[in-house]
Amino acid sequence: MSYEIRDSFWTFKNKVKIIYIFTLLGIVFWIAAIFLAPYLKSLSSPINKIIYYSFSKICHQAESRCFYIFGNQMAVCSRCLGIYIGFLAGTVYYPLIRGFGILSLPKHKTFFLATVPIGIDTLGNFFFLWNTAGWLRLILGFIWGIVLPFYFITGIADFFLNLNFHNKKQ
Amino acid sequence: MNEQRPGMFIPALIGGGIAGLLAGIPLVSCLCCLWIIGGGIIAVYFLAKDSFVALSPGDGAIVGVFSGIIAAVVEFLISIPLAPLENKLFKNLLVELSEYMDEMPAGFESWMNNSFQAPLYMILLGLVISVVIFSALGALGGVIGISIFKNRTIKSSQGVIDVPKNSIKTENSDNSKS
Structure with a gap:
């Protein structure tokens, strides 16, 4: 019996690890694409249009709110870039804080604390009350993004673990 | 207890519909x-x-994925008729803003002019990309939602005594036998 528990725990840890690795690879690929778009544009490669267009689905890409690299604007605005870099930082820190043996969501107060600064700033800019500098948007996005992998990895891993449990049951 | 999970389609349709809109x-x-x-x-x-x-x-992740897919489809359908209006709207906004602001943000005009000039294959590719990206973001939102509304679920189940119908029948039949 103890062997079974140990074996299932080992499987559990491995599955969480697999989800973690895929998330890490995904966010690295995602951020690489953000930097790749202006580089490809500087080389006049047509692929840059596909990357810019893909990111236009989730970002306004206003020139005044984007950072510039290789002489061209990045594929997302400074706030979105901050969120994605924060997500990467959170993913890197995930095993140090949570490990792979536990699946638990952060307290919802953590999420609200991380959301308040970016929320106030976004609303202020949206209603033209103030205009935040790009670096500050990046930092606020980073603060929000750093908590997100703790939700994402937990949710996806839990889904696949439950899926496997139900399949075994059947 | 009633172990059956509630249907996910209607919640996903509402969440995805609002998000896509x-x-x-x-x-x-x-x-x-x-x-x-x-x-x-x-x-x-x-x-x-x-x-x-x-x-x-x-559960949050999967309902979030569904809501993301629905949001991508709704956003795609809405953006088709609204695409020509968008440029007009931005032009009007630019004119109004220029009256109040001394200097417009850099690149605002070119950003406005470059909007919605994508060919058909790019639009269809955009739908596929939207489905993938929105699903991931929807899953994230769904899991965040679970952390917010988890207590609500437990509270709503409190005070409900779920007695399976079969067990009542069995009890009655046992009484009649004795």
Whole structure:
């Protein structure tokens, strides 16, 4: 019996690890694409249009709110870039804080604390009350993004673990 | 206890519909990925409302994925008729803003002119990309929603005594026998 528990725990840890690795690879690929778009544009490669267009689905890409690299604007605005870099930082820190043996969501107060600064700033800019500098948007996005992998990895891993449990049951 | 999970389609439809609508409307759509994550949270709210069992983060993730897919389709459908209007709307906004502001943000005009000049194959590719990205963001929103509304689910199940119908029949039949 103890062997079974140990074996299932080992499987559990491995599955969480697999989800973690895929998330890490995904966010690295995602951020690489953000930097790749202006580089490809500087080389006049047509692929840059596909990357810019893909990111236009989730970002306004206003020139005044984007950072510039290789002489061209990045594929997302400074706030979105901050969120994605924060997500990467959170993913890197995930095993140090949570490990792979536990699946638990952060307290919802953590999420609200991380959301308040970016929320106030976004609303202020949206209603033209103030205009935040790009670096500050990046930092606020980073603060929000750093908590997100703790939700994402937990949710996806839990889904696949439950899926496997139900399949075994059947 | 009633172990049956509530239906996910209606909550996903509501959350995804709202998210897709807001993501497709010009000007309002400038809040980036917020709407899609918000759609996932809304979907979980409706899922938790009708649920008598404690929902897991995995439940949130899957309802979030569905709401993301629905949001991508709704946003795509809305953006087709609104695309010509968007440029007109931005032009009007630019004129109005120029009256109040001394200096317009750099590149605002070219950003406005470059909007919605994508060919058909790019639009269809955009739908596929939207489905993938919105699903991931919706899943994230769904899991966040679980952390917010988890207590609500447990509370709603409290005070409900779920007695299986079969057990009542068995008891009655046992009494009649004795």
